[in-house]
Amino acid sequence: MRSEVLESLRSAGVPSPESADEVAVRELLLQIEKEIAAEAEKREALVRQRAQLEEESAGSTDFSAEREAALAEKERLIVKHRALCGHGEAMRYILELFGEVVASREEERLRSLARATLDKFNHITGNQYITTLDDEQIRRFITSGEGPEGVSAPLVYILTLAVKLGLSDLLVDSGLPVPLIADDPFVFMDDVRAENLKALLREAAGTRQVIVFTQNSHHLDPGMRIEL
Numbered sequence: 001m002r003s004e005v006l007e008s009l010r011s012a013g014v015p016s017p018e019s020a021d022e023v024a025v026r027e028l029l030l031q032i033e034k035e036i037a038a039e040a041e042k043r044e045a046l047v048r049q050r051a052q053l054e055e056e057s058a059g060s061t062d063f064s065a066e067r068e069a070a071l072a073e074k075e076r077l078i079v080k081h082r083a084l085c086g087h088g089e090a091m092r093y094i095l096e097l098f099g100e101v102v103a104s105r106e107e108e109r110l111r112s113l114a115r116a117t118l119d120k121f122n123h124i125t126g127n128q129y130i131t132t133l134d135d136e137q138i139r140r141f142i143t144s145g146e147g148p149e150g151v152s153a154p155l156v157y158i159l160t161l162a163v164k165l166g167l168s169d170l171l172v173d174s175g176l177p178v179p180l181i182a183d184d185p186f187v188f189m190d191d192v193r194a195e196n197l198k199a200l201l202r203e204a205a206g207t208r209q210v211i212v213f214t215q216n217s218h219h220l221d222p223g224m225r226i227e228l
Contacts, residue, residue: 032088039081043074109170114138116166121159124189124196129155154188161185165200172207179209186216 114135121138122130129151137148142163147156161182168180182201186194194216204210 032084036081036084036088039077039084043077043081047074110139110142111135113142113163113166113170116169117142117159117162120165120200121162123200124158124162124193125155126192126196133159157188158193161197165204168204168208177208179211180204181211181213183213184215185212186214 117138118133118135121133132151133148138159140146141148141159148159151159164180164182168178171178180201185197185201189197201210201212
């Protein structure tokens with residue numbers, strides 16, 4: 001399959017098929033479609049020219065050479081048109097493959113985010129709800145914002161925070177250690193859950209900057225605190 005795709009790209013004029021990306025293939029497809037439209041106009045012009053020659057040949061003038069040349073040019077254009085159409089179909093197929101790969105990667109990332117979210121939620125809550133939520137409920141919550149049935153507002157808040165923590169981890173794993181900003185994360189938490197969250201934040205601080213805004217300053221280490 002890979003060799004066939006590379007050959008299709010090479011025959012379509014891609015200089016470096018191994019490094020071609022979706023943008024390059026889309027640009028090539030657009031160019032091919034423009035060439036197909038231009039060749040179609042040339043064929044129509046030849047058809048009109050041939051009809052004119054047929055009409056004029058009814059007189060005494062011999063236009064057989066011109067007719068033969070027009071016919072040969074028409075055949076050449078037909079062959080080129082078929083080749084361009086073939087390249088176009090190959091590019092569309094390759095774009096479909098790109099789409100399938102992207103969809104597969106997005107699905108895998110969503111699964112990873114759901115697992116990370118559930119792990120962090122269970123850590124913060126001390127595994128009190130380990131049988132209440134599953135990966136599928138977390139996936140729905142991430143993709144649609146639909147809170148799991150029977151889960152209270154404080155737990156939904158903690159679940160939202162767990163999504164943020166999980167997403168931050170995925171970004172770090174992807175080479176994007178962007179700062180993690182948590183706005184008053186200790187709301188709806190008792191001291192035990194607050195300590196569990198602080199453990200996660202300390203761990204995260206080892207690989208990215210962590211900024212926490214909170215009115216509950218007693219939850220923060222004095223040496224790491226700035227009061228405004």
